[in-house]
Amino acid sequence: MKLSGAEILLRALELEGVERIFGYPGGAVLDIYDRLPFSPLKHYLTRHEQGAAHAADGYARATGKVGVCFATSGPGATNLVTGLATAQIDSSPVVAFTGNVPTFMIGNDAFQEVDTVGITRPITKHNFLVKDVKDLADTIKKAFHIAKTGRPGVVLVDLPKDVTRELTDFFEEEYKAPVQIRSYKPVLKGHPGQIKRAAKAIATSERPVLYIGGGVVSSGASDLVVKMAEVANIPMVATLMGLTAVPSNHPFFLGMLGMHGTYAANMAVQEADLLIAIGARFDDRVTGKLSEFAPNAKVIHIDIDSAEIGKNKPVDIPIVGDAKLVMEELLPEVEKLVAKNREFYGARERWILKVRSWAERYPLWYEPSDRIIKPQFVIEKVWQVTKGEAIITTDVGQHQMWTAQYYKFKYPRQFITSGGLGTMGFGVPAAIGAKVGRPDKTVFCISGDGSFQMNMQEIVTAVHYNIPIKVAILNNNFLGMVRQWQGIFYDKNYSQVHLDVQPDFVKLVEAMGGVGLRAEKPSEVEEVLKEAMSINDRPVVIDFIVDREEDVYPMVPPGGALHEMILPSYGKKREKKAV
Numbered sequence: 021m022k023l024s025g026a027e028i029l030l031r032a033l034e035l036e037g038v039e040r041i042f043g044y045p046g047g048a049v050l051d052i053y054d055r056l057p058f059s060p061l062k063h064y065l066t067r068h069e070q071g072a073a074h075a076a077d078g079y080a081r082a083t084g085k086v087g088v089c090f091a092t093s094g095p096g097a098t099n100l101v102t103g104l105a106t107a108q109i110d111s112s113p114v115v116a117f118t119g120n121v122p123t124f125m126i127g128n129d130a131f132q133e134v135d136t137v138g139i140t141r142p143i144t145k146h147n148f149l150v151k152d153v154k155d156l157a158d159t160i161k162k163a164f165h166i167a168k169t170g171r172p173g174v175v176l177v178d179l180p181k182d183v184t185r186e187l188t189d190f191f192e193e194e195y196k197a198p199v200q201i202r203s204y205k206p207v208l209k210g211h212p213g214q215i216k217r218a219a220k221a222i223a224t225s226e227r228p229v230l231y232i233g234g235g236v237v238s239s240g241a242s243d244l245v246v247k248m249a250e251v252a253n254i255p256m257v258a259t260l261m262g263l264t265a266v267p268s269n270h271p272f273f274l275g276m277l278g279m280h281g282t283y284a285a286n287m288a289v290q291e292a293d294l295l296i297a298i299g300a301r302f303d304d305r306v307t308g309k310l311s312e313f314a315p316n317a318k319v320i321h322i323d324i325d326s327a328e329i330g331k332n333k334p335v336d337i338p339i340v341g342d343a344k345l346v347m348e349e350l351l352p353e354v355e356k357l358v359a360k361n362r363e364f365y366g367a368r369e370r371w372i373l374k375v376r377s378w379a380e381r382y383p384l385w386y387e388p389s390d391r392i393i394k395p396q397f398v399i400e401k402v403w404q405v406t407k408g409e410a411i412i413t414t415d416v417g418q419h420q421m422w423t424a425q426y427y428k429f430k431y432p433r434q435f436i437t438s439g440g441l442g443t444m445g446f447g448v449p450a451a452i453g454a455k456v457g458r459p460d461k462t463v464f465c466i467s468g469d470g471s472f473q474m475n476m477q478e479i480v481t482a483v484h485y486n487i488p489i490k491v492a493i494l495n496n497n498f499l500g501m502v503r504q505w506q507g508i509f510y511d512k513n514y515s516q517v518h519l520d521v522q523p524d525f526v527k528l529v530e531a532m533g534g535v536g537l538r539a540e541k542p543s544e545v546e547e548v549l550k551e552a553m554s555i556n557d558r559p560v561v562i563d564f565i566v567d568r569e570e571d572v573y574p575m576v577p578p579g580g581a582l583h584e585m586i587l588p589s590y591g592k593k594r595e596k597k598a599v
Contacts, residue, residue, distance in 0.1 A: 025150075025183045039060075040079060042453065044090070047119070048120055049118075049119035070100065075456070078454040084433065089115075093121060093134070094131075097139070100116055106443045110440050114175075115167050118178050120149070120181065123182055144173065148162070150178065166204060170325070210322070212349070214338065214339045218353075225318070229256070230298065233301065239344040246267075254272065255371070262299065263424060278582070280421040282382075284379035296322075308580055320335075321335040389542065394570060395496070396425075398566065402549060405546065411435075411436065412429075416438055417471060421501075421572045427466075464490045470500070479491075482559035483532055490552050508577075535560040545564065573586060
């Protein structure tokens with residue numbers, strides 16, 4: 021059967037199990053969009069290509085499937101860049117298809133031509149430029165295989181216009197055959213000898229800590245990691261990306277570690293004699309001063325990406341492999357060793373009691389108010405009104421950290437946020453993608469007044485397709501996190517962080533066809549949240565006027581070690597004793 025390149029692309033997407041695409045048309049992709057109405061694929065027209073990339077990313081994170089986005093050549097492709105970089109650094113599987121000028125015009129500075137492959141090479145797992153329509157089907161097959169296997173990531177396929185127009189044979193049975201990429205063979209199973217060494221270290225240490233990253237979520241290893249903690253009495257801490265791997269109310273879970281981590285999580289890491297890192301990469305926001313991170317701990321590092329092992333922190337027992345497959349081998353080994361040691365649980369109980377005492381003495385805390393809305397209070401109320409069941413997306417800044425601290429997560433893939441790149445404008449389009457992928461779930465975006473304005477045009481996309489996301493804007497008329505740093509480290513020299521001139525968000529959202537609500541007093545918070553929850557045919561945006569100069573605590577100062585946290589000024593009702 022002879023098909024055009026555009027028809028091959030759409031049929032290949034069907035065969036890959038793709039159902040939803042986010043994109044924006046243009047001249048170089050007209051042949052693709054010409055065939056799109058005749059395909060069963062559902063396309064969502066975003067209002068900006070960056071929104072398409074974030075929506076595909078949100079879809080991927082919420083579902084575990086590959087997210088797909090389309091853009092045209094030139095500015096269409098460059099507008100994807102931030103979204104692709106966001107997905108890549110957080111290991112989210114996304115395949116992006118961009119148009120390009122015809123092959124015979126490449127390099128001539130033709131209209132809307134850029135070197136898309138060159139621009140995106142540093143921010144993708146891999147990319148392709150298809151120069152011959154005969155190579156198209158095989159390239160698409162490889163793109164999806166690379167994106168979703170090993171450490172998930174972003175693959176870009178650049179399609180010159182003549183490639184999408186030309187005809188060639190397409191054989192579906194041939195397409196369905198297993199992918200063969202000689203140079204790409206991810207290691208999935210851990211080395212048996214290293215697994216035995218790790219098990220022995222876990223069974224003989226006195227103060228172990230499980231350090232859980234996003235790889236635990238993406239591999240589906242959450243249940244196994246939690247069982248390891250329960251079998252061996254090990255306290256757990258998580259990165260921002262790993263938060264949903266463990267139910268927030270688990271008795272062994274100490275919360276997030278790092279710059280805005282809990283006191284108990286950070287101190288447990290600092291006093292550990294064994295750190296078991298699973299699917300985490302020891303990034304700077306987690307470690308603080310690297311030379312003083314977990315200074316007394318032997319390190320076990322389990323990761324599917326060998327390049328991450330030893331990159332930042334020296335490792336004693338490296339294990340390259342998929343977190344779930346490694347845990348399936350490691351857990352039985354630990355169970356056997358623990359069963360033989362009668363004194364095991366006594367030593368571990370003392371460690372558990374110590375870390376719990378830190379959590380009791382120095383909890384997350386803020387000064388309540390019946391006069392002004394505290395942003396943490398809004399997060400707590402969102403959690404209560406959604407019964408802890410919503411998928412939460414965020415933008416980046418103070419609201420992101422408060423969400424990580426105060427929303428109690430129940431299940432994997434429940435928290436979708438830009439971790440590694442810290443992308444403002446991520447939250448709303450990611451919420452759209454998450455809701456498209458999980459229509460059975462309430463999807464709530466927590467944003468700030470600065471972040472919301474980065475991609476607020478995507479509310480129109482949600483209106484267009486009747487996507488009933490909820491958005492809570494924590495409006496403090498500041499670029500809040502930058503203002504916090506300026507306040508603490510720059511003598512309150514608040515330079516270019518005031519957002520005193522901005523839209524009336526309620527009127528703006530109503531003009532776009534959504535529902536706009538506002539709360540200015542604490543007594544109104546729950547009322548507007550319940551009203552938002554009752555609306556399920558269009559997006560709702562709530563403007564919460566919050567305390568302008570509330571800060572996020574604890575906070576590890578830049579260049580500081582985890583034990584050098586700045587803590588909140590606990591009120592008189594929360595008298596603390598020194599540890």
